[in-house]
Amino acid sequence: MAWLAKSLNSSLGKKLLMAITGLFLISFLLVHCSLNALIFLNDGGVAFNEGAEFMGTNPIIRTMEIVLFAGLLLHIYDGLRLWLENKSKRPVAYAKVDGAANSKWYSRSMGLLGTLLLLFLILHLKHFWYFSRLTEGLEDHTLYAEMQAVFMNPVVVVVYVLGCISLGYHLLHGFSSAFQSIGWNHPKYTPTIKTIGAIFSIVIPAAFAAMPIAFYFHLIH
Template sequence: MNWFTKTFSSTLGRKFIMSITGLFLCSFLVVHLVGNLTLFRQDGGEAFNIYSHFMANNPIIRTMEFVLVAGFLFHIYDAIVLTRRNKAARPVGYANSHPEQNSTWSSRNMGLLGTIILVFLLVHLWNFFVPARFGELEGVPNADYLNLYSEVVLAFKNPIYVALYVIAMVALAYHLIHGFQSAFQSLGLTHKKYTPFIQKFGYAFSVLICLGFAAIPLYFFFFV
């Protein structure tokens, strides 16, 4: 093994990759939420359909999709590897060590939270990405883009899907609250002067982003 392979296959190397990919995925969440907020415009879905058309046909965005998929895969794979290594290094459970006194609930359940998010992501892609790219959605009259807005309205009238969406956003919030701070710590970006701000910013970011996403299906379910 050369030095590069050895470095990034080590525990520290994998934590570094987890941190970088995690922060990159945070930036994706911001961009995705900003675009989805066009759903609140009272224009019959025109702004959202135009946004969706742009995202589906812009060559830069299409290229970044491959980067995004790679980021997800690396993040998930490294999470699995690190979890197995931690369990192998600590074969005896926490039964008598009172972990709740030394760690947060989210840090002890990142695997569970990640699994919920992954299940939701697969369902979400099946409901929206697959029909938009490979299905036969209706086009908007007198326009050259598809009516993805109608799919949103239909999906968010399903109480099971809305419940899954909201549960996934709660899981994502807890996942981000721990992951955001942990990413900076793994990158060595800790300082007694700045770490408290990073913690507060990460908490606010996690809650606001997930509230923004959760508000969309709830709005369509109850008011549209």
């Protein structure tokens, strides 16, 4: 196993691990967003609550939840390692750096965007995962009702929308970068991957952001 540890600690290994965990989290976002989008059926939360109950009681899903948390922690840890590694290579800042000449600002700000996302994630987990998994809150009312209650607070709505914007920019760089890191980089299909990534980076965060907005303005009930 020493070879595996050595490989994962190499610069290439860190980027590969970042890509694999990132793609895993992207697949989770798609599933999570699809389930949450059931609120837009505007059926009083019936379909959403049924989906949430299935996700919360199915043993396979609950096991994958552990895998998800492990992947998330690995992604955060590896991202921090890469950020520190890049910083150590340039301990003294250049007098003037024209970063925009070679990359987008969000590509150079993945550390900041990742930190904002982590703070948003902690808040999100407190509001819903902790409520549904580690408390007896569901005995009093449904998860849909909890969403209605949480998103009546305008401050929470603003924080969620900002978190979704950060997610969008994070995905805008991370989606195509992940495929590049695993070797899917070719003039023939790279433009397609970038196009799909751009669409994904807009649609998924926009759908997530629309949820608190819709609740707050009573567009769904």
